[in-house]
Amino acid sequence: AQSVAQPEDQVNVAEGNPLTVKCTYSVSGNPYLFWYVQYPNRGLQFLLKYITGDNLVKGSYGFEAEFNKSQTSFHLKKPSALVSDSALYFCAVRVTMEYGNKLVFGAGTILRVKS
Amino acid sequence: DTEVTQTPKHLVMGMTNKKSLKCEQHMGHRAMYWYKQKAKKPPELMFVYSYEKLSINESVPSRFSPECPNSSLLNLHLHALQPEDSALYLCASSQTTAQLRSYEQYFGPGTRLTVT
Numbered sequence: 001a002q003s004v005a006q007p008e009d010q011v012n013v014a015e016g017n018p019l020t021v022k023c024t025y026s027v028s029g030n031p032y033l034f035w036y037v038q039y040p041n042r043g044l045q046f047l048l049k050y051i052t053g054d055n056l057v058k059g060s061y062g063f064e065a066e067f068n069k070s071q072t073s074f075h076l077k078k079p080s081a082l083v084s085d086s087a088l089y090f091c092a093v094r095v096t097m098e099y100g101n102k103l104v105f106g107a108g109t110i111l112r113v114k115s
Numbered sequence: 116d117t118e119v120t121q122t123p124k125h126l127v128m129g130m131t132n133k134k135s136l137k138c139e140q141h142m143g144h145r146a147m148y149w150y151k152q153k154a155k156k157p158p159e160l161m162f163v164y165s166y167e168k169l170s171i172n173e174s175v176p177s178r179f180s181p182e183c184p185n186s187s188l189l190n191l192h193l194h195a196l197q198p199e200d201s202a203l204y205l206c207a208s209s210q211t212t213a214q215l216r217s218y219e220q221y222f223g224p225g226t227r228l229t230v231t
Contacts, residue, residue: 032218043119043205043222044158051218090157094218100146100170101209103220105157 002027004074004091006106013081015115021076023091023106032094033074034103035065037087044090050074061085081113118142119223121206127229130196136226138189138206147189148220149181150205158205164189165211196230203227 004025013019025031032051036044048059055067065076074091091106119140128134138147146165150158163171164183178200180192189206207220 034219036222041203041225041227043121043224044207046219046221049219088155097171100163100165101218102148102160102163102171103158108155108157110155 002093002095003104004033004093004106006089006091006109008109009107010110010112012112012114015083015113016080019078019081019085019111019113021089021091021109021111023074023076025072025074025091025093027072027093031074033065033067034092034094035059035063035074035076036090036092036105038090038108039087047076081111083113083115086111086113119206119208119221121204121223121226123226124224125227125229127231128193128196129231130198132196133192133194135193136191136204136206136228138191138223139187140208140221140223141187142208142221143186144208144210144221145186146209146211147183148207148209149179149189149191150207150222151200152203152205152225154203162191193228196228198230201228201230 034049035047038044047063048057050057050067058064063078089109092103122137149161152158160173161175162181167183178195182190203225205225206223209220
């Protein structure tokens with residue numbers, strides 16, 4: 001089965017420090033990977049995606065992610081965290097089915113940035 | 116414009132009521148999705164529509180009935196729900212594989228449903 005795993009329930013980081021939110025994947029074939037962020041009582045916002053090409057992907061709000069095929073990882077990073085980055089982050093993989101595509105999400109990681 | 120709108124924002128209904136959730140997008144996307152999300156959990160896919168036809172039903176109980184009247188609108192009709200159906204219901208849209216210019220899904224803000 002195609003899936004993603006987020007090994008950390010919560011990540012704590014001080015404002016101004018670099019942050020990393022981890023994601024590993026298990027996919028047959030080439031993975032289509034995504035990061036989404038969800039603020040309290042809101043929908044999911046798309047941050048960035050890896051489809052093909054450069055392993056370092058840049059996205060919204062200063063976030064970037066590094067695709068590592070040998071380690072089957074797609075970690076989300078930001079050089080300098082802001083308090084406003086505190087939210088719930090989901091990694092996802094696109095799964096192709098017979099009649100359509102769907103996203104399979106990881107369990108989510110709560111990011112807390114403290115001032 | 117990457118906006119998906121959902122109405123209502125909040126809905127409280129009894130177990131014998133019939134209500135509907137609405138979703139709209141004007142991005143030209145031909146794939147639309149309904150998800151259910153419990154607090155601090157990942158979204159769970161319920162239905163996928165592609166070109167206004169139901170393409171995926173993730174074994175959702177029949178008390179949830181989706182409808183896609185046109186390429187911009189998606190409805191979810193609710194009837195005889197249970198308290199455990201209380202959740203955030205998210206709508207999303209994306210281009211299809213045939214459109215193939217991007218792959219990400221764009222989500223609406225959700226409808227917070229409470230079943231009493």
